Amino acid sequence: MFWTDKIADDIKEKYATQIARGDALIVRDEKTASGRVHIGSMRGVVIHNAVAEVLKEKGVNTKFLYEINDFDPMDGIPTYLNQEEYRKYLGVPLKYIPAPDGISENFAEQYANEFKAVIENAGFDAEFYRASELYETGKMNEVIEKALNNAEKIRAIYKEVSGSEKPEGWLPIHMICEKCGNVLTTKTVGWDGSEVQYVCEEKEGVGGAVGCGHEGSRSPFDGGAELPWKVEWPAKWAVVGVDVEGAGKDHSTKGGARDVANNIAKKVFDYNPPYDIPYEFFLVGGAKMSSSKGKGSSSADVASLLPTHIFRLALLGTRPMRAINFDLDGATIPALFDRYDTIAEKYWNGEEDDDARLFELIHKRSVPERYYRMRFSQVAFISQMPHMDIMKEAEGEKSDALTQQEKDDLNERVEYARAWLEKYAPERYVFELQRGDSTTEFSALQKDAFARIAKYIQEHSALVGEELHHFVHSIQKEGEIDAKELFSGIYQLFLGRDSGPQVGWFLSVLPREYLLERLQGVSN
Ligand SMILES: [Zn+2]
Structure with missing residues (x-):
């Protein structure tokens, strides 16, 4: 059974009651729009989209929501941008950073649009929404409050599940500094049930962000703060009502982010974790390249190398737990067309x-x-x-x-x-077809073979690839010359190298005068 059908059947079984009620199944994926999006991110889009499509085909009311995360802070400057110009935005939510192209609405929108175009051009579709919409419209308020009121429980889950220790008094929230807008530099001091007290630290912190020293107190609601991502992940499941959401296998290890998120979902947000589809990486050139490396392996770059149906084949043709190795310098592209x-x-x-x-x-x-x-x-x-x-x-x-x-x-x-x-x-x-004297020294057997091929050409007014192919093979079968010596001789003579396309077809498509000139030039 094809992988999409197997997963869809599994999901149908798990959510049989919900499906019978006619409630829509929510399939979700997300990507932080922190720069040009690496082709690897298409893997998640495609797996979720394909499963959603097949569920629909099987009559299940299904929605595929794709979140453009524009509320995450910039935690590194992509190499293709001016480092000096963007340093001041380190730690600021992507939505509040100006777009490098000077046209797009903001930094996140510029890269989100590029990625959306790839998704849509490849014939995959999704309903897009922004993380900032969840925060700023207050949809996240309830889960933020729950997280803050359950800080101790979350701290214990972190320790128990992943072994990560948070200091006493730690709060699962990243406040946005009211003065400088930074979210990576704020250290929380307290939570009084309506506001969080924090200090925007002046020392260099995560991702090189430096705070302004402001000491403040503000509401974490309506866009005033962001949840740390292992808490944010299950919080979004609960808010959006997610039923199906896979993730890269690096998150799916025991004690990994998924494990922590599942525990927080159940114990803090009272929410059943969605059906998981762990998947392998999509590698380009044999190595997993990060988004910040940008050029050459962005989704837009790779998509531009393939027509839509071949791009879809590359993405759908491998089951989730097998890595896709997209070797641009190798034979990946001809192999995809052949497949x-x-x-x-x-x-x-x-x-x-x-x-x-x-x-x-x-x-x-x-x-x-x-x-x-x-x-x-x-x-x-x-x-x-x-x-x-x-x-x-x-x-x-x-x-x-x-x-x-x-x-x-x-x-x-x-x-x-x-x-x-x-x-x-x-x-x-x-x-490249060779011209002039060949630099190769041909053996007597090779020269003899060339003479025989020349004679064959002279005797046949029209060259048919298949017939010529049989003739060349017959030289090898009847004579003393071995196949390697014969074929490498022919390719050396015409292409200056030891290998080439199927020999009969190759010779049959070359101009007759050119063939005779080269064959006779060496054999005479
Ligand atoms: Zn600040």
């Missing part, structure tokens, strides 16, 4: 396995009819051969004229292949 072609065939052949189901989900159930596609690696190769007309090659391969959809798909593949070749493709995919 798409494979699962498409399975679906069109009427198979009913996980791959066919995946194909259906990629297309949100408006699945295309069978159409011709040229393999991505072939597209990448042809697009580097100035003498070749890719449309003609495609018609030749299909043995028929292309439909409009096939032309569009091919043009799209050309566009993405070019971008990939330009920015990331490994050497083995980059080809």
